Structures are given as structure tokens and as C-alpha cells.
Amino acid sequence: MLSLILKGTNACNLRCSYCSLGKKEQVQMLGQKEMRNALFWxxxxxxxxxxxxxSIIxxxxxxxxxxxxQYRFCFQELREKYPGVEIRYSAQTNGYQLSEEHLKLIQDYKIRIGISLDGDKSIHDRQRRDVYGNPTYEKIMENIHILKKNxxxxxxxxxxxxxxxxxxxxxxxxxxxxKIPVKINPLYQSGEAKEHPDLAISGGGYGQFLIALFDYLIQHEVDLHVSPLEELLHAILYEDSPRGCNFCNSCLESFLCINQKGDIYPCGRFSDNELCKIGNIxxxxWAEGNERIAEIRARRNEKLPLKCFRCKYLRLCHAGCSACxxxxxxxxVPDGLCEDYYMVFEYLSGLGLxxxxxxxxxxxxxxxxILTGGKNEL
Ligand code: SF4
Ligand code: SF4
Ligand code: SF4
Structure with a gap:
């Protein structure tokens, strides 16, 4: 399925210390007609x-x-113009402000909600504060409960x-x-993250975190969907390729991103870099945009880094995220998370499995x- 990452605005009510968008000095937003045109395109x-x-994210x-x-106007127009297309909506939000109108929109269009929350209060509030420097954890948890109640x-x-x-x-x-599934991403060194080296995870830190978490979940019998652990384990058990774009060599066939200026990028992770623009609505x-896509795609296929070409986990990894x-x-040179990925593949294929x-x-x-009332205990 083809997914569009629609970055309708670069404005934000938080000031996370690692935000990939940087300082947000020039705030922009797609107008209603521009957004509709972007979606029609x-x-x-x-x-x-x-x-x-x-899918529209x-x-x-x-x-x-x-x-x-504005969303409602655009979605209605889409429904009328493309009645034969099944459109799935989702949103990746910080969950800090949830108006009645947005809640109604979410219900009407069955928008699946992904909320950025970095862990318990003590961690989350250190790195995700609002524009005035206030903590945000409590408010976000309140909104999560409202969403779940609905x-x-x-x-x-x-x-x-x-x-x-x-x-x-x-x-x-x-x-x-x-019953809240979680996806665990590493910190990428872009935007504000470059200004906060104290947040950086040292080589292998992301992999170590995933392994420690895996052990914890097993040891404590915690029944929780954790991505990418679940996808990797499934792929190892069934000798398949993992679900999820990070480990798929054709990721760019499934994603596109349109940003707040109406510019088109291969996916959201490229959209902080003007040089990766491939067109506009x-x-x-553009022809050179298609060339750029082909060039990026080749990095995970015919132009694999030698290290990946020789790697025993190539089937699971495909050289990592194309943008990275x-x-x-x-x-x-492969994805900067190579060491972390290798460590996790090795663990999940051996001791972890x-x-x-x-x-x-x-x-x-x-x-x-339980089913036999204890009769099979012996
Ligand atoms: S990372 Fe934080 S500051 Fe940046 S856009 Fe997301 S919520 Fe806003
Ligand atoms: S683990 Fe490293 S070497 Fe192996 S395929 Fe992934 S990025 Fe390449
Ligand atoms: S470039 Fe990276 S983030 Fe974007 S679709 Fe490919 S793997 Fe996913």
C-alpha cells in the first residue's frame, strides 16, 4: 500500500530537545486549498x-x-472525488493538545493515533517540554485516556x-x-539533536536497549507489542523479511512525503534536507527526482555497501534505513545503526530465540x- 506522510505544518507546541526540524524560526502551514491539491496530487x-x-499519515x-x-474539508473532497479508493488515515502527534473538534475528526475518519511519549515521566519530561519549558507528560497521559475512553x-x-x-x-x-503497543526508535542525529550531544546514544546503545528490554519482557512475562522486536523475531522464526520500512529494501516504493511548502520528498526522514527534494505538488x-529515488534505492540493492553485501543478516536488514x-x-558505508542492528539480529537469532x-x-x-485444573501438573 502506498503511504503519504503529510506534513501539513512545521509549527509545534512543544520544543523537544532533539527535534529534527531544528529551531522552527519560519513557521509554515499548507492552506486549505493547497492541502486539498496536495492530496489530489x-x-x-x-x-x-x-x-x-x-494510507495518509x-x-x-x-x-x-x-x-x-481544514482536514475535514480535504477528506470530504477526497471521498467525493475518489469514491473507489480505500483511504486509511493515521496521525503521528505529540498528544499535547486535543480539541473537541480534532477528537470528533479522529472518530469520524477512524484516524489511528500514534503518540510520541518517551517513557515514564522522569525521562519524557527531560526531553519533551512545551514552548514555555513546562513538562508535558501528565497532559499527554490525560489525552491518551480520553482517546482510549472513546x-x-x-x-x-x-x-x-x-x-x-x-x-x-x-x-x-x-x-x-x-494495551498500548509501542514502537522504539533511536535518536537520529539531525536538527536540534546536534545541539544536544548529551542525548546521543553511544555506538550500540540502541541495540543494547532493545536486548535488555527483550529480556525484561520475557522474564516478567509482559505481553506487549514492541516494534521492532516483534517484527524481527517473527522474521527470524519464519525465515521471512521483517515488516516495517527500516528493514525493507523497497521501502521507497511505499512512501512519499509532502511537506508544509508543498514540496515532495521520498519519505518523511528525507524532508529535513532540501537537497533530497524530488518535486512539488x-x-x-521531476525527472531528476526519479533519478534521485533510483540512486537512493540502489544503496539497498545493487549498490550495497560491501559490508552489507557480506553480512549474514542482509536478509533481515537490507542495509538499514535508506535515509540514514x-x-x-x-x-x-551502511546505516549508522549497523552495529546496533547486527547486535540485535545476533541476539534474537541465538540466545534470545x-x-x-x-x-x-x-x-x-x-x-x-489452568485448563485441566492442575491434573497435568505431574
Ligand atoms: S519532535 Fe517535538 S518539537 Fe519536534 S515536531 Fe515533534 S513534538 Fe514538535
Ligand atoms: S547489519 Fe550492518 S552490515 Fe549487516 S546488513 Fe545491516 S547495516 Fe549492513
Ligand atoms: S528511508 Fe528510512 S524511514 Fe524512509 S521509508 Fe525508507 S527505511 Fe523508512
Whole structure:
């Protein structure tokens, strides 16, 4: 399915210390007609590629700074003009402000909500504060409860920084209890993150975090969907490729990004770099834009870095995120998270897999005991 990351604005009501957008000195927002035109352009592009299902991901800045009526107008226009296309909506929001109108929009269009929350209060509030420097955790938790009360599916996106080295993993028990799945991303060194070297995770820190978390979940029998652990484990168990763009060599066939100026990028992670622009909504994708896409794609395929070409985990990894490897200084260097990925693949294919199988057997045994009223205990 083709997905559009729609960055309707770069404005935001938070000032996270690692924000990839940098200082946000020039705040911009797509107007109502521009947004509609951007979405029409995308649907025509999808039509030309014979896609009858698309996904539109509201992103930013903070996507819910764009008025709900503006989205509603655009979505209504899409519904009328493309009745045969199934459109799935989702939003990646900081969850700090949730108006009645946005809540109604979310319900009406069944928008799936991803909220950025970096862990418990002690970690989250250190790195995700509002424009006045106030903590944001409590307010976001309140909004998560409002969404859940209204039966709106919520998942979390957590960015791992140096602060997570001492994280209390009991936070994940809480998420399991609340049935809130979580995706764990590393901190990328772009925008504001470059100004805060104290947040950087040292080589392998992201991988170590994922492994420690995996062990915790197994040991404490925490039943929680954690991405990318679940996708990787599934791929290892079934000798398949992991779901999720980071480990897929054709990721750019499934994503496009349109930003607040109506410029088109291969995906959201490229959109902080003007040099990666591939077109705009009035001219479409330029010929040189298509060349750039082909060049980026080649980095995970025919022009793989030698290290990846020889790597035993190439099937699981495909050289990592295209944007991360494209931004390396040399063509022959893989994604900067190579060490972390390798460490996780190695663990999940060996000791981690053994632990997981034992965990499943133990669980099965416990369930049997419950079902047979203890008769199979011997
Ligand atoms: S919520 Fe997102 S856009 Fe806003 S400051 Fe934080 S990282 Fe940047
Ligand atoms: S683990 Fe490293 S070397 Fe192996 S495929 Fe991934 S990025 Fe390349
Ligand atoms: S460039 Fe990276 S973030 Fe973008 S779709 Fe590909 S793997 Fe995903």
C-alpha cells in the first residue's frame, strides 16, 4: 500500500530537545486549498500506480495544529472525488493538545493515533517540554485516556536517548496493562539533536536497549507489542523479511512525503534536507527526482555497501534505513545503526530465540495446567 506522510505544518507546541526540524524560526502551514491539491496530487499518483488502497499519515510539526475543519474539508473532497479508493488515515502527534473538534475528526475518519511519549515521566519530561519549558507528560497521559475512553486505538512512539540507559522497565508493564503497543526508535542525529550531544546514544546503545528490554519482557512475562522486536523475531522464526520500512529494501516504493511548502520528498526522514527534494505538488516528481529515488534505492540493492553485501543478516536488514545510509559521507558505508542492528539480529537469532521458545513452552504449560485444573501438573 502506498503511504503519504503529510506534513501539513512545521509549527509545534512543544520544543523537544532533539527535534529534527531544528529551531522552527519560519513557521509554515499548507492552506486549505493547497492541502486539498496536495492530496489530489497524491491520489492521482496512486491511481497511476493502480493502487486502490492508500494510507495518509498526518504528520508535522504537530499535525493537530492544523484546524480540524481544514482536514475535514480535504477528506470530504477526497471521498467525493475518489469514491473507489480505500483511504486509511493515521496521525503521528505529540498528544499535547486535543480539541473537541480534532477528537470528533479522529472518530469520524477512524484516524489511528500514534503518540510520541518517551517513557515514564522522569525521562519524557527531560526531553519533551512545551514552548514555555513546562513538562508535558501528565497532559499527554490525560489525552491518551480520553482517546482510549472513546475507543480510539492508540500506539506510542518512543525515542531512545542516553537518558534511557537507566530506564525503569516497569513502564512497559503499565503499557501492557493498558494495551498500548509501542514502537522504539533511536535518536537520529539531525536538527536540534546536534545541539544536544548529551542525548546521543553511544555506538550500540540502541541495540543494547532493545536486548535488555527483550529480556525484561520475557522474564516478567509482559505481553506487549514492541516494534521492532516483534517484527524481527517473527522474521527470524519464519525465515521471512521483517515488516516495517527500516528493514525493507523497497521501502521507497511505499512512501512519499509532502511537506508544509508543498514540496515532495521520498519519505518523511528525507524532508529535513532540501537537497533530497524530488518535486512539488504543482510540477509533480521531476525527472531528476526519479533519478534521485533510483540512486537512493540502489544503496539497498545493487549498490550495497560491501559490508552489507557480506553480512549474514542482509536478509533481515537490507542495509538499514535508506535515509540514514544516504546521509553517510561515503557511498560504501551502511546505516549508522549497523552495529546496533547486527547486535540485535545476533541476539534474537541465538540466545534470545532460545529464551523466547522456552518462554512460549512455559506459557503453554501454564495454560494447560489452568485448563485441566492442575491434573497435568505431574
Ligand atoms: S513534538 Fe515533534 S515536531 Fe514538535 S518539537 Fe517535538 S519532535 Fe519536534
Ligand atoms: S547489519 Fe550492518 S552490515 Fe549487516 S546488513 Fe545491516 S547495516 Fe549492513
Ligand atoms: S528511508 Fe528510512 S524511514 Fe524512509 S521509508 Fe525508507 S527505511 Fe523508512
Amino acid at each position: 497524491f491520489l492521482e499518483y496512486a491511481k497511476a500506480r493502480k493502487q486502490c488502497k492508500v 498526518l504528520h508535522g510539526g504537530e499535525p493537530f495544529i492544523v484546524p480540524a475543519e 475507543a480510539i486505538p492508540v500506539s506510542l512512539l518512543m525515542v531512545v536517548t542516553s537518558y534511557h540507559q537507566q530506564m525503569d522497565f516497569r513502564f512497559f508493564d503499565f503499557l501492557a496493562k493498558e 504543482s510540477e509533480g516528481i 545510509s544516504y546521509h553517510q559521507d561515503s557511498e560504501n 532460545m529464551k523466547y521458545k522456552k518462554y512460549l513452552e512455559d506459557r503453554k504449560r501454564k495454560i494447560q495446567i
